[in-house]
Amino acid sequence: MTDITIVTHDGNFHADDVFSVAALKLIFPSFNLIRTRDAKVISQADIVIDVGNEYDPDKGRFDHHQRGGAGARENGIPFSSFGLIWQKYGLELCEGNKTVADSVDAGLVSTIDAIDCGYVQGVEQGISLSQTISMFNPTWQESSDFDSCFNEAVEFAVRLLKRFIASANGSADAKKIVAKAIADADDPRVIVLEQYTPWKKTVHSLSSEALYMVYPSHSGKWIIQTVPVEPGSFEDRKPLPQPWAGLSGDEFQAVTGLDDATFCHNGLFIAGAESFASVMVMASIALQS
Incomplete structure (x- = not known):
């Protein structure tokens, strides 16, 4: 299937919808992505993420904002849209390895879900930016071309640094307006x-x-x-x-x-x-x- 339509909400985006789309990019060779809250467009989509007030994985609906949410893990951490996507596609993304899929859920997906749902107990531990940078290093199963991996990490860090600087500038101006x-x-x-x-x-x-x-x-x-x-x-x-x-x-x-x-x-x-x-x-x- 290469001509499916995936819809998520427009406006401000968060880690749950960003990572949901990223996961689907690894599942589907190509798709048409629409960011909207238009109910008609949502109803016609093949997959809907983080909008639409409906969770039905068989119908491709992955929202958690409806009254009562969309369930929670055994440890109490509620599912955001990323967690719902991971429930359906995580095992496939991990080539059928449930141990790997569960590990990714515990270390990444559940933390993003907890933050998005305001579940403070679930954000006490999780990946940090330092750990993220470290993950650019090759694993023991990959060729150890540390120089090229370092260059990739630098490119990533440059983009982040620019955004941190822009954010700092914005914060200074915002303080005056809010005061x-x-x-x-x-x-x-x-x-x-x-x-x-x-x-x-x-x-x-x-x-x-x-x-x-x-x-x-x-x-x-x-x-x-x-x-x-x-x-x-x-x-x-x-x-x-x-x-x-x-x-x-x-x-x-x-x-x-x-x-x-x-x-x-x-x-x-x-x-x-x-x-x-x-x-x-x-x-x-x-x-x-």
Whole structure:
């Protein structure tokens, strides 16, 4: 099969959808990749990753954002889309060796899943960037051309270094923008950004009162996101209301009373609406919950 269509969501990407596509590139000689949230396009795809609110491996559906998620491992780590893809294709990618497939799941896949699902117990151990660089060395089964492997690692490191520098520059500019938003807030518990800007470090250093951040998404819709108790924590200062968990579309609109409410994540840390006015109403409801 060389003409299949694979769909994942557009906008910001994360390790679970990136690694899912990477895995499928090793399975299928070629495919048409579409990044969208268009329901019609999703319904016609052969494989759907990290969008669509459906998990059915026989139908090629690999999402975990639906209410209740898509299951978890015996150790409690929930499956993200990468884990769901690995369940179906991991053994094939490891040439039928279950020991190897389980090892990759334990060392890489489950860590990515844990991070994506906010499961803090699952991210205490996992591969580091240093280990990643070390893995460019040839294994004992490969020809020991260390010089060429070193050059590959350098190319990889150059790309990362450039991104670290760009990220540092962006962080410096973001700090100014977020500091001004905190100072200008009508309610210190709800901070509004005119465009998405990295905010967590600045909010934690400048505001002990902020509970929610409000900002537009890349598509022009509006988002409300909780402020964690500290940077890197999966615990929020004040989660969104429990009845919202995992709802979307009509169900979410019925619960909130807002006809343009779009979704709320299972983890109660992010929700959205079409309009700024509606997402501010969400903030008001959340503050009173």
